[in-house]
Amino acid sequence: MVQQSPSVRIVEVGPRDGLQNIRDSVPTQTKLELIRRLQATGLSTIELTSVVSPRAVPQLKDCREVLQDEEVKTFLQNPRLRLPVLVPNEKGLKIAIEHGVREVAVFVSATEGFSKANINCTVQEGLERAKRVAALALATKEAGESQIAVRGYVSCIFADPFDGQTPHSAVLHCVQELLKAGCYEISLGDTLGVGSPFNVRSLLAYLKDNNIPLSKLAGHFHDTYGQAVANVWEAYTCGLTVFDSSVAGLGGCPFAPGAKGNVATEDLVYMFNNAGIFTGVDLSRLTEVGTWISKQLSITNSSRVGTALMIKDSTKLVSGSSKPQQTKPLQWTLISETDGLLLHRSGVNLKITLNRPKNGNALTATMIFDITKAVTDANYDAEISRIIITANGKFFCTGMDLGKDSTPVARGVSASDAQYARLTTLFETIDTSPKVTIATINGPAFGGGVGLAFACDIRIATNSTVMTLSEVKLGLCPATISKYVIREYGLSFAREVMLSARPVKASELKTRGIITDVVGNVEQLNLRLDALLDALRIASPNASRMSKELIRLAWKDGGGEKQATGIKTLFDEMMRSDADGAHGLREFGLKRKVDWDAHTLQQGKSKL
Numbered sequence: 001m002v003q004q005s006p007s008v009r010i011v012e013v014g015p016r017d018g019l020q021n022i023r024d025s026v027p028t029q030t031k032l033e034l035i036r037r038l039q040a041t042g043l044s045t046i047e048l049t050s051v052v053s054p055r056a057v058p059q060l061k062d063c064r065e066v067l068q069d070e071e072v073k074t075f076l077q078n079p080r081l082r083l084p085v086l087v088p089n090e091k092g093l094k095i096a097i098e099h100g101v102r103e104v105a106v107f108v109s110a111t112e113g114f115s116k117a118n119i120n121c122t123v124q125e126g127l128e129r130a131k132r133v134a135a136l137a138l139a140t141k142e143a144g145e146s147q148i149a150v151r152g153y154v155s156c157i158f159a160d161p162f163d164g165q166t167p168h169s170a171v172l173h174c175v176q177e178l179l180k181a182g183c184y185e186i187s188l189g190d191t192l193g194v195g196s197p198f199n200v201r202s203l204l205a206y207l208k209d210n211n212i213p214l215s216k217l218a219g220h221f222h223d224t225y226g227q228a229v230a231n232v233w234e235a236y237t238c239g240l241t242v243f244d245s246s247v248a249g250l251g252g253c254p255f256a257p258g259a260k261g262n263v264a265t266e267d268l269v270y271m272f273n274n275a276g277i278f279t280g281v282d283l284s285r286l287t288e289v290g291t292w293i294s295k296q297l298s299i300t301n302s303s304r305v306g307t308a309l310m311i312k313d314s315t316k317l318v319s320g321s322s323k324p325q326q327t328k329p330l331q332w333t334l335i336s337e338t339d340g341l342l343l344h345r346s347g348v349n350l351k352i353t354l355n356r357p358k359n360g361n362a363l364t365a366t367m368i369f370d371i372t373k374a375v376t377d378a379n380y381d382a383e384i385s386r387i388i389i390t391a392n393g394k395f396f397c398t399g400m401d402l403g404k405d406s407t408p409v410a411r412g413v414s415a416s417d418a419q420y421a422r423l424t425t426l427f428e429t430i431d432t433s434p435k436v437t438i439a440t441i442n443g444p445a446f447g448g449g450v451g452l453a454f455a456c457d458i459r460i461a462t463n464s465t466v467m468t469l470s471e472v473k474l475g476l477c478p479a480t481i482s483k484y485v486i487r488e489y490g491l492s493f494a495r496e497v498m499l500s501a502r503p504v505k506a507s508e509l510k511t512r513g514i515i516t517d518v519v520g521n522v523e524q525l526n527l528r529l530d531a532l533l534d535a536l537r538i539a540s541p542n543a544s545r546m547s548k549e550l551i552r553l554a555w556k557d558g559g560g561e562k563q564a565t566g567i568k569t570l571f572d573e574m575m576r577s578d579a580d581g582a583h584g585l586r587e588f589g590l591k592r593k594v595d596w597d598a599h600t601l602q603q604g605k606s607k608l
Ligand SMILES: CC(C)(COP(=O)([O-])OP(=O)([O-])OC[C@H]1O[C@@H](n2cnc3c(N)ncnc32)[C@H](O)[C@@H]1OP(=O)([O-])[O-])[C@@H](O)C(=O)NCCC(=O)NCCSC(=O)C[C@@](C)(O)CC(=O)[O-]
Pocket: 358, 359, 360, 362, 363, 398, 399, 400, 401, 402, 403, 423, 446, 447, 448, 449, 451, 470, 471, 474, 476, 477, 478, 479, 480, 481, 482
């Protein structure tokens, strides 16, 4: 297969620029793991470390160990990878060469104040030093090997923390000198992160007018004022195609109070991907690296894209796949059909479909009995892990059957025990089910229909869904369902909607966290359900049951003796040698992920 070469090259500077300002020492193994993970995302240029004095940059005092690592050594020999190492002087260069480094980076500041503070010399002295290092590096040419490539950095291109604004001419001077010294590329660093697109365009135009080929320049923007992504885009439209960035936006500048790190690599990849500009980087893997390193360093992930994608991923479990159309639909087999109810089965999933659309799926006594029986049977079936309640037609469920022969009150009779018992048993059977229950709500719900949805663990819905506690309009109250409605809504909101019978739309239900996901239509709802069920394969059914029990204990007996005893019982149960935990931990030790659906189906025969 022909490999497409990236239209934009990203220079990942996380392991060096990103880490060097972190005060707590980062273990070498974490640095190595970061490099390995970054390389696996498709990034082909990664700045490995900096061979500097441990006194100057204590965080990178393990640069030799990093370069000596066997995997890094293999990377260094890979002709497809560029792995620059920052070297401040000849000593650093010598060490880098000894470790097989094939590309080094030299750096200067365009401004005197920062040069003095950062490398304790004038700009001119810094340039002389960089030139000496570059000359030595370029002179190095072992038998059969190409010479060492040299990249140049110019910092403070827009402003200096001590001197203020940087004149364009100061940047031009440094760029000219470094190019003359043999640097193949100069990275222009907005070290303080103060520049904006206007400054970028103005500087690049000036450099171009002064005969600096833009193909020799790279952009290195920090994000202090939130302009970094915009600056990269502006530089790209001006003609630059190489950009420095760091995963999770790692980095900072000790001389710029409040300075943010580098522009986040995730944000760049996302931006270029959206513009159809190929970076060669797998965004999803990169996001995982950003999340991982942020956790390792106990810092907030500064990548907006990384954070957004991480949240999206973490809600996938309850909200289904972000791309339902890419989910392979499950095969559902009809296993039973009664008056008003269909039962389908797919693997460990049982779907109960209310099938009385002409009457808005209002709950007849037969339906209540059949739903209760189906849930009860499933509760005892070791091969069922999840129960889905959904409906055919325009409505999800219009609640208790109000037909004239259906309710005692409609018949002019007061004896209501049987109806009370029916409804109570129905909702309680669902609510106390040890299985994961999912209401897949295809449209409006009223009264008992709301109760049906609220007795379930997870709710997903179409945007035509509206929930109405309409009982007061009929002179009734939401009696048996109140247990679940008030639990999920909370007292104040429950009071408001019970007393007003206000229809609550899907969008509001989503905002309130009642519905985890809203989709456009029933087809999408079915796909979203399948995606959700697929995502839940990672969860052990027994662990889910115990988790449900913990929630119940907190709800019913929070802070009390019963909760404490219940937690202890569940703790003991999960630690048993024959429990799911034993299997899960064994597989974890073998670095294997458990498909709990497959595992469940291997145990015993289904009763249904
Ligand atoms: C749903 C809309 C807005 C549709 O309003 P619409 O779109 O104008 O359609 P419609 O009214 O023509 O309804 C379509 C069909 O569904 C029937 N239908 C509809 N709902 C029921 C029902 N519950 N029971 C029996 N039949 C029902 C309705 O009678 C009609 O059948 P058709 O006349 O064509 O043969 C309207 O029909 C309506 O307002 N229905 C009543 C909804 C309601 O208020 N439900 C609450 C019931 S009380 C309850 O659930 C008590 C409980 C359980 O909470 C107590 C407790 O908690 O203990």
